[in-house]
Amino acid sequence: MIVKLAQQDIRRYNRFIWKIVIGGFAIVVLLFVAVGLGLFGPLPSFRDLENPKSNQASEVLSDDGTRPLGSYYWENRSPVTYKELSPNLVHALVATEDTRFYKHSGIDFNRVFTIVLYNMIGKKQGGSTITQQLALNLYSERSHNKAKRFIQKLKEWITAVRLERHYTKEEIITMYFNTVSFGDYNTFGIKMAAQTYFSTTPDKLTPDQAAVLVGMVNAPALFSPIRHPKRSQDRRDFILGRMADEGFLSDGQVTEYRAKPLGLKFHRIDHNEGLAPYFRQTVKDEIRKILKDNGIVKPDGTQYDLDRDGLRIYTTINADMQKYAEEAQATYMRNLQAQFNEQWRGVKLSKSIHNYDLLIRQGMLRSDRYAFLKDQDKTDEDIREDFNTPTSLQLFTWHGKIDTVMKPIDSIVYNKLLLRNAMMSMDPVTGHIKAWVGGINFEHFKYDQVKQGARQVGSTAKPFTYSVAMENGDSPCRQVNNVPDTIYTPGSAPWCPRSGPKETIPGMLTLRQALAHSQNWITAHLMKEIGPVPVMELIKKAGITTQVQPYPSICLGVFDASVFDMTGAYTIFANQGIWTQPTWLLRIEDKNGNVLYTQHTPVKQVLNPQTAYVMTYMLKGVIEEGTGVRLRYKYNLNNPIGGKTGTTNDNSDGWFIGITPQLVTGVWTGCEDRDIHFRSTSQGEGANSALPIFALYMQKVYANPALGIKKNVDFVKPQNGVEIVTDCSVYNQAQTGQPASPAAPDKKLGF
Template structure:
């Protein structure tokens, strides 16, 4: 075969062409497959965390969210939160349909069709990058945005790091789509987003900006919140309302574009102003701030250790130790652990604490404190001090005493602590406290900006009278109202369960209880004559009365307690011992120290309002002491029950003794120091009570009982040297009783509370005559008390 024939052989030529064609094809497919393989390997590396953080399956299934603990009243109102982030979860059915529609129309119109990545959206972004058209829109899906919110890891310095982050978000978004339904992803998005101004999550945002709930948001409100998702710092309705309004209308127009709204609806909605109803998030404000702070401190308390308390604070250590041992909710977060073995965290675990407070009764209690202190008592006190030499202090104090008082207050202040810690000398610190500075001060008409020196501001604040009030159901022990002071922001010291003050004559019922227990009755007559006691050092001591009313006569025990007559209390004490009175008080829930001395019935011991209310409830509860309780149950954020309250009670006296004591206390209101409840406030239903006033009118008390509520009030100033000069204004009947009366007027007027105003239940078999002749025939009405006469 010739050479020419070989070269022109068509078969060989075809094979040669095929080899020439196959080579680039092989190269192309090899490159393509290698590229695909590299992409697969790359995304596998991204998924495995080779190129940076990637959440595990467990983290995707249980993303780490900081949830606020919510505090609820017994009637279902949210009154506060404890949090690092003010976030509360909602379920999908709790979301307004407007929220869902607005978010899809604005951020991810194909949300229900893709699996985490929107290819068409990415193509639109690519075209926009090539053409320079920035209005082409973004390519991030709702799932990708959620991935970014759930796992915001490291900060980035290089552009490649940002690219890798975007790829990681794609992978996380796909994994989220596999792990959750569309509804769950939507819900997680709204629960996670930070709407600024301490509004984290849609539940907080709806409350903070519109004072409503997510399911009640109107379409224009939902559009505004969704509009903030583009850039909440820029579209901030408090700082840039005009821009936020424009952004809201953009969202509404998107809803029209994708048929969630009609053109007619849009034309109407776009003209509606933002109508923000801003609810500032501040733990110092809102309902029951003193109670919420007590709850927070109680739940997070550690086990008391003696070496952690100053030497002089043994009583506080004793109290905290008793609480730790007997109260399951004291230190609850440190006594209980989660499934993973870590303690509960009140700031991040989204607990739901259901309290015994009633929002209506709490509101009435707070109003009563403000009404009496702010509109009446404080003005009377200020008028009395106008011409005094060192107001607000009593004229009994010298200039040196006043200076020492201010010096002591300075050393207890936070400003002093900081300056001292920074190494400033005492002379320099004193100069700082004398230097005028801008500050906000409390007034009963609201905060006022002024210029005062720290010393003058302390002196100014000392002139305000304060109060502590607590109200509870005696049969259940559930506390319905708790007011620790007039204004938590400016007077943070809790005068219900923390602050202790001398109790005056409100301690006398403990003494009379012993008399009733030993067989005496309210109508038994005893001599109204001085009673002298021999003290341990051999000296005599006799308590004095404030008046000579019925001096030397035989009077009933009921009359004696009604008018707080010290001669009668002295006679009763001689039938028993001071030690027995102390023992009775402790059985009735008083844990504060009481000295077993003859002057015990003058009430010089310092006790809390909380203790006194619990003790007085024993009389109404047929002789059974029940410890005041604040919590009904605790749930996790999913509604699983974690703890439930169990009443703690013990029998202290029989029903007969308890009933006789309620009768004695009724006498105080019928014709004694509490009579103004009838004449001034028109409260004519069955009521018992006891007033108390300490020496120099430093403390005013009133304890009031009804068959359904027992409430206690203390009123006084921060310093015992700040007080009314006379008994007329300074007694408990004038300082404290009106708060109780105003509260009960409001409570009885609210028919939704269902209080019956019935009578105290009389035990079976008790047939003692309680209609005492001298109480019904005498024309004397004595309101003044005898507590401060030694």
């Protein structure tokens, strides 16, 4: 009887247990079905699987389409292909995270049931396969709520199976490395991780380096080689051992690699990194505008996000020429700043600078510190106190950044006395911009002086007046007496420009000599003959977008213009009278290589080709005998080069625009505020403050034959010939029947 009861109890208990097992299994099945039907939230669609979401940086590429200038990103991430992954990376990941990766189909049930055993014998492995981890990386954030995390886990399992059906194992490995985070330095994806921690590329990672990075994938903060080097090294050594266990390394190799230090070559990457940071920042909004204005949207109809959608922006910037331009600026501005500092040494600024108090207050109001304090609801009195309280600050110098303690108001004075500089170089025929240097240091001074800034152009405007004269049939050989010539305009006061005794060459000068030596009185004489309206019209046709009023003084460059516009305007001289719009963009592609936009460059005939050719002859005179002569005697640039220096009132701005048949390059130098400037023309003139940067840049350009910029190429004559007489002996005989008078003495004025 007792046995019978016991057997009944056993059967009852068995039925109960089986009900629990079957019921539990049924519940799990129902949960899977419910999750699969989207009752707990949508799963990725097939389209999503074909286009997995990840915050992918948009790359800005140089003109060869391969060299990156930098990127736009929310998460600093650039994708790689499987071929770009070192086998050491793949081996380290598989050995550590998923040894049966090549055998399962997304879910490793053997792994699920044996995970406890694995941890007991020391083979520390998580419960998720690589594919499941990828599903989490791509489609969800890890929940800390246990119930939500359970549902999330089911979603990951289903997604993992779908991923395995749609992608090969190699593609899954690649997506994993492209999506994983590598710590708190805004480093996402293996390409950025290899560059950040070891200054290399993923295909060159050694086994020990690969082990360090793979060791970070599940806990980047815990195993950071920067924050926790000992912990990172222990993790590396463990992974090397796992690689040996799986047959990827020999025991001898493991011993060798474990004996090595971490060997980091850490280089934190941010938006300041890379070539042409001013260019990249300035054109970012223009790229957005291009996409919006042309109705270019993603397949789902939403707008492209430059920081997240992995676009590839192919630009005209040449990486080598950009590097040469940045180097030329840094080399010379270091020296020029020393000259500037010497002029102001011992000078009381508040007594010497006009509107000193106003300038400093404006600098304070424009500062990031002021904006931050305002956001904190600080009163004006609190802000003044803050700016007059010494604190730790970091300052830019040409010898590197320095950390110091000073009053923030004094740092404004310091920055006001730093010279700024901008430069742009372009192909006059195609319009392609080859180099763009918008300022002296993007980290400290974000304002771009190439496109955003506009400063008075000074004597760089004079060639437009001479061009109108040549267009009207004048000749470079015509002689004009270099004396004051007053212009009377109805409704305006009489105008006659100044010309100091050191700047003036007395007597009769040819127009070529007058332009070469930047003579104000002869330029004004031409303006009196031709009138301001034709000059204004030519300036506007040449692409100057700022306001230019038809006043006689525009012949001396009293209007403001950007380096971008002025450099573009000079293409009319180098390109047979054709203005070619400065162009920085070639095309935009999406992350899959589909072309979204192709740029077309507008061109228009502005000058007669004959006039343009004669102007190249005139501008060569500037270099051969005039204000730009130091290009020859100091920098040994004796090839066909034309150009024009420019210096504005009180030496506030120094300009030089140089032309060759293949390049037009504009350079500007000055302080942030025009009231702060060089105290002498000999140092503040464009020939000293801007021309040398052009010279250093061109020396490097010519030294690189791969660029195709040739020294022995001259400006091309018009097909129909040149009727304007440039041979002064012939011209003088035609005018007077006598040989031309001797040329005026060569005075290297540098104005």
